[in-house]
Amino acid sequence: xxxxxxxxxxxxxxxxxxxxxxxxxxxxxxxxxxxxxxxxxxxxxxxxxxxxxxxxxxxxxxxxxxxxxxxxxxxxxxxxxxxxxxxxxxxxxxxxxxxxxxxxxxxxxxxxxxxxxxxxxxxxxxxxxxxxxxxxxxxxxxxxxxxxxxxxxxxxxxxxxxxxxxxxxxxxxxxxxxxxxxxxxxxxxxxxxxxxxxxxxxxxxxxxxxxxxxxxxxxxxxxxxxx
Numbered sequence: 145x146x147x148x149x150x151x152x153x154x155x156x157x158x159x160x161x162x163x164x165x166x167x168x169x170x171x172x173x174x175x176x177x178x179x180x181x182x183x184x185x186x187x188x189x190x191x192x193x194x195x196x197x198x199x200x201x202x203x204x205x206x207x208x209x210x211x212x213x214x215x216x217x218x219x220x221x222x223x224x225x226x227x228x229x230x231x232x233x234x235x236x237x238x239x240x241x242x243x244x245x246x247x248x249x250x251x252x253x254x255x256x257x258x259x260x261x262x263x264x265x266x267x268x269x270x271x272x273x274x275x276x277x278x279x280x281x282x283x284x285x286x287x288x289x290x291x292x293x294x295x296x297x298x299x300x301x302x303x304x305x306x307x308x309x310x311x312x313x314x315x316x317x318x319x320x321x322x323x324x325x326x327x328x329x330x331x332x333x334x335x336x337x338x339x340x341x342x343x344x345x346x347x348x349x350x351x352x353x354x355x356x357x358x359x360x361x362x363x364x365x366x367x368x369x370x371x
Contacts, residue, residue: 147358149301150243151292151324153310154254154261154278155190156332158236159268161256162187163229168222169201176214178202187333191314193255193285194218219257226260232268233331235351240272242355251275251295255285255314275299287317292324309354313342327357 155161166186173180181189181201189200198215243250250273254261261278275298277291284290296303308319311332316339319326328344329351330336336347348354 147248147305147307147325149249149251149296149299149306150354150358151251151253151295151306151308152273153308153312153315154252154256154264156311156334157309157315157329158232158240158252159230159264160233160332161226161230161264162190162333164222164226165190165197167228168218168225169198172214172218172221173201175217176210178206178214190333191255191312193279194222194257223257223260223263227264227267230264230268233351237269237272239351239354240269244272249274249299249301251299252277253286253291253295253308253318254278287314287321289318289322292318292322307358309348311339313338316342316344327354329354 152158155165162183166181166183169186170180178201186197186201189197195215198218199211202211202214240250252261252265252273252275254277256278258278258280261276265273265276275295277294279285283294292308295301296306303323307325307327308315308322309327309329310316310318311329312334316326316328320343326344326346328339328347330339330347330349336349339347346357348357
């Protein structure tokens, strides 16, 4: 394949979490007199973690203290309801199984809370990821490269042997900051035009195309380094 490790974003890349995020947000917002948000509004707010999602979604002029209280109410509710409607995107499970059959390592790096990341990986992809990491206290979240570096260290992989797969401008920046190749996907929270405008070079419109990009890199490597 030319790579040894494929690192995936979670929300919008391997899991369609939009409905559960929206439902949880609106449930908590109702308690605080905040406006109900649509799926499309929440789609535009996600990408930089739950705190940023909430700060973007609250009514203009909401105080920092109120935003923090909403966040503290949101987290336990979402933890209990993060898998109500969430599901893998069509073809993702098959892609992950194929990667494992090819002998590649796989991982998740997400700005979702670490406990939720581990819960969802276990529930939907049990045994298909070699390492999963989410947002943790004291660790800068994406697009900072720290969590990617943690994966590389834990799996003993050099950055030249890893590729990052994600659906947003945050993921493109994360890959760049970590020094990894990137494959953008357009089935998640950002479309192909948006991704291209933000520098994406390789874009997959369905999971099968991720494998095509991986194989394309391997062919290039073999041509560059013939036996």
